[in-house]
Amino acid sequence: MKIKIINTQKLKEKYVKSTIQEYTKRLSAYCKVEYVETKNPAKEISFKSYVIKIKKEGEELSSEQLAEKIEQLGVSGNSNITILLGADNIEADCVLSISRMDIDINILLIIICEQIYRAYRIINNAPYHK
Amino acid sequence: MKIKIINTQKLKEKYVKSTIQEYTKRLSAYCKVEYVETKNPAKEISFKSYVIKIKKEGEELSSEQLAEKIEQLGVSGNSNITILLGADNIEADCVLSISRMDIDINILLIIICEQIYRAYRIINNAPYHK
Numbered sequence: 710m711k712i713k714i715i716n717t718q719k720l721k722e723k724y725v726k727s728t729i730q731e732y733t734k735r736l737s738a739y740c741k742v743e744y745v746e747t748k749n750p751a752k753e754i755s756f757k758s759y760v761i762k763i764k765k766e767g768e769e770l771s772s773e774q775l776a777e778k779i780e781q782l783g784v785s786g787n788s789n790i791t792i793l794l795g796a797d798n799i800e801a802d803c804v805l806s807i808s809r810m811d812i813d814i815n816i817l818l819i820i821i822c823e824q825i826y827r828a829y830r831i832i833n834n835a836p837y838h839k
Numbered sequence: 840m841k842i843k844i845i846n847t848q849k850l851k852e853k854y855v856k857s858t859i860q861e862y863t864k865r866l867s868a869y870c871k872v873e874y875v876e877t878k879n880p881a882k883e884i885s886f887k888s889y890v891i892k893i894k895k896e897g898e899e900l901s902s903e904q905l906a907e908k909i910e911q912l913g914v915s916g917n918s919n920i921t922i923l924l925g926a927d928n929i930e931a932d933c934v935l936s937i938s939r940m941d942i943d944i945n946i947l948l949i950i951i952c953e954q955i956y957r958a959y960r961i962i963n964n965a966p967y968h969k
Contacts, residue, residue: 808938
């Protein structure tokens with residue numbers, strides 16, 4: 710599975726990038742995570758990718774439900790997921806809400822990485838270590 | 840307004856404590872925030888305090904609705920709020936959900952501080968600066 714996280718905002722906080730790198734490393738046993746910052750997100754989305762847009766008004770899933778979704782995508786041959794932050798004009802296969810609250814973009818990115826990691830630990834029936 | 844955040848878990852991550860301190864400083868213009876780690880949360884709750892318990896199954900509010908709630912509590916003479924993390928046996932006036940997902944406790948604490956700050960910026964009609 711390849712997961713590309715696309716952020717249309719440029720992040721200044723260094724700890725976020727290092728956290729993303731840390732999770733990318735931990736996730737390498739399960740999937741390939743790529744983080745991209747761009748003002749032109751459409752260019753970065755593969756033709757066959759399943760696109761998940763993050764919006765507070767979207768559908769809410771528990772961590773277990775997200776794990777199930779990722780597993781199902783794999784089973785049905787979708788080996789390419791794109792997670793979009795801040796690209797309102799792009800159509801998505803799924804609009805996912807992390808919280809009904811306005812969450813700072815830096816925090817949101819860390820949560821997304823953590824949820825992907827959590828999902829793979831759930832899928833693989835492995836204990837969750839932070 | 841006095842806001843006490845009680846966490847029954849002992850945190851190891853230093854960046855969380857420094858983030859809480861940073862928000863406490865920024866919030867000092869609006870309210871007094873105190874962060875307490877304890878295994879005996881009941882002892883830390885003032886008799887007249889309005890208790891908000893954080894649980895993923897709780898009520899979901901937008902940032903604007905949380906701001907309204909805090910403002911209303913002030914108007915109705917509640918000058919003392921306790922926010923509880925991980926004290927399942929204690930009864931609360933409100934059970935608040937940040938997300939339906941399982942969020943790491945460190946991240947949850949940062950979100951709570953940020954939401955209180957965001958609430959006071961909304962109440963005071965001030966632009967939001969991170």
